[in-house]
Amino acid sequence: MSIKENYEKIRNEIPDHITIVAAAKARTAEEIEKAIDSGVTDIGENYVREAEKIFQDLGEKAKLVKWHMIGYLQTNKINKALPIFDVIQTVESAEKARAINKRAAHINKEIPVYIEVNIGSELSKSGIKPEYKLIEKVIREISKIEYVRVEGIMTMGPFAGNPEDVRPYFRKTKEIFDKIKALNLNNVNMNTLSMGMSNSYKVAVEEGSTMIRLGTIIFGERNYT
Numbered sequence: 001m002s003i004k005e006n007y008e009k010i011r012n013e014i015p016d017h018i019t020i021v022a023a024a025k026a027r028t029a030e031e032i033e034k035a036i037d038s039g040v041t042d043i044g045e046n047y048v049r050e051a052e053k054i055f056q057d058l059g060e061k062a063k064l065v066k067w068h069m070i071g072y073l074q075t076n077k078i079n080k081a082l083p084i085f086d087v088i089q090t091v092e093s094a095e096k097a098r099a100i101n102k103r104a105a106h107i108n109k110e111i112p113v114y115i116e117v118n119i120g121s122e123l124s125k126s127g128i129k130p131e132y133k134l135i136e137k138v139i140r141e142i143s144k145i146e147y148v149r150v151e152g153i154m155t156m157g158p159f160a161g162n163p164e165d166v167r168p169y170f171r172k173t174k175e176i177f178d179k180i181k182a183l184n185l186n187n188v189n190m191n192t193l194s195m196g197m198s199n200s201y202k203v204a205v206e207e208g209s210t211m212i213r214l215g216t217i218i219f220g221e222r223n224y225t
């Protein structure tokens with residue numbers, strides 16, 4: 001099936017209020033252009049350098065969609081990331097938020113961010129530890145930062161062959177999300193719960209996800225060459 005058919009099939013399958021982010025790592029500008037032409041509204045990139053190149057290649061077309069940073073953001077890449085991305089989904093500490101703030105202030109751009117939670121406490125994954133008190137503390141700190149606005153929580157969740165095995169982790173992330181949202185903190189606008197990938201998005205949606213990040217199921221298998 002084509003990118004267009006893949007995307008339309010999933011778009012029709014899930015409720016309208018759920019945002020689909022096309023996870024575009026290792027895809028060519030041509031493939032991403034096809035996705036945009038198929039109606040994709042949001043693109044996720046894992047690497048600043050890759051995003052920069054794609055952004056340039058796409059020219060005006062890049063401006064038709066929102067760009068999400070979904071990979072680990074190194075501090076020394078923040079300056080390059082800020083002009084490209086509309087959302088940084090991978091903020092894991094107040095320190096990182098302050099580093100973003102300093103550079104965002106320079107270009108006078110307020111940047112929405114999501115807090116990445118390492119819900120499975122996996123050593124191989126980044127993100128804040130899944131302890132509610134800690135997460136609340138970090139978000140309270142970030143809420144005082146001028147150019148950074150917390151708008152959601154993002155999680156990868158442990159990979160499992162059977163998506164049912166990820167369900168408890170998604171459920172736990174949703175509980176954290178709801179508790180933070182209920183605090184109604186100033187300068188925090190908790191409107192997005194970003195969880196669910198190609199093999200787990202159905203379970204994620206059942207557990208209250210509002211944004212799914214899909215690569216393989218839209219673009220086909222990745223081949224890293």
Ligand SMILES: *Cc1c(COP(=O)(O)O)cnc(C)c1O
Pocket residue numbers: 023025046070071156197198199213214215216217
């Ligand atoms: C690659 C990636 C995805 C999409 O993965 P698929 O399994 O191809 O759907 C989603 N989120 C992040 C952070 C990714 O790196």
